[in-house]
Amino acid sequence: MALFAINALHQQNGYVTRVRWGLVDPLQETWLSDPEEADVLDVLNALRAGHTVCVNLARDGSVVPGDPVHQTAVSGMQSIATEDEDPSLHGLPRF
Numbered sequence: 565m566a567l568f569a570i571n572a573l574h575q576q577n578g579y580v581t582r583v584r585w586g587l588v589d590p591l592q593e594t595w596l597s598d599p600e601e602a603d604v605l606d607v608l609n610a611l612r613a614g615h616t617v618c619v620n621l622a623r624d625g626s627v628v629p630g631d632p633v634h635q636t637a638v639s640g641m642q643s644i645a646t647e648d649e650d651p652s653l654h655g656l657p658r659f
Contacts, residue, residue: 565613565614565615565616566587566610566615566616567587567588567589567590567615567616567617567618567629568585568586568587568588568607568610568615568616568617568618569585569586569588569595569599569617569618569619569620569627569629570583570584570585570607570617570619570620570633570656571584571585571586571599571620571622571656571657572584572599572656572657572658572659573653573656573657573658573659574658574659575658577641579604579638579641579643580604580643580644580645580653581603581604581643582601582602582604582659583601583602583604583606583607583644584599584600584601584602584659585599585600585602585607585617586598586599586600588620588627588629590627590629593626593627593628593629594626594627595627601659604642604643604644605642607633607644608635608642608644611633611634611635611644612635616632617632617644618631618632618633619631619632619633619646619652619656620656621652623657630652631646631647631652631653632646633645633646633653634646
């Protein structure tokens with residue numbers, strides 16, 4: 565299965581609604597595709613397909629895979645989160 569990393573996000577009313585993400589090579593810690601903006605539903609579909617999606621901890625254009633994200637729903641809103649609401653997800657840059 566593939567590994568994707570999220571390097572920025574957009575929130576609305578406290579929920580992640582969009583991400584900037586791309587496919588990564590975890591062994592080389594490089595992007596296999598340039599990160600692009602996508603709806604959080606694309607992330608949820610990737611998770612349902614069995615892919616791993618994680619937070620990118622690097623801020624210099626490289627890739628350092630961090631905590632994996634998972635689907636969450638609060639008040640009927642589908643979004644993503646990390647275990648125990650790890651600050652790495654919410655510490656990502658915003659767009």
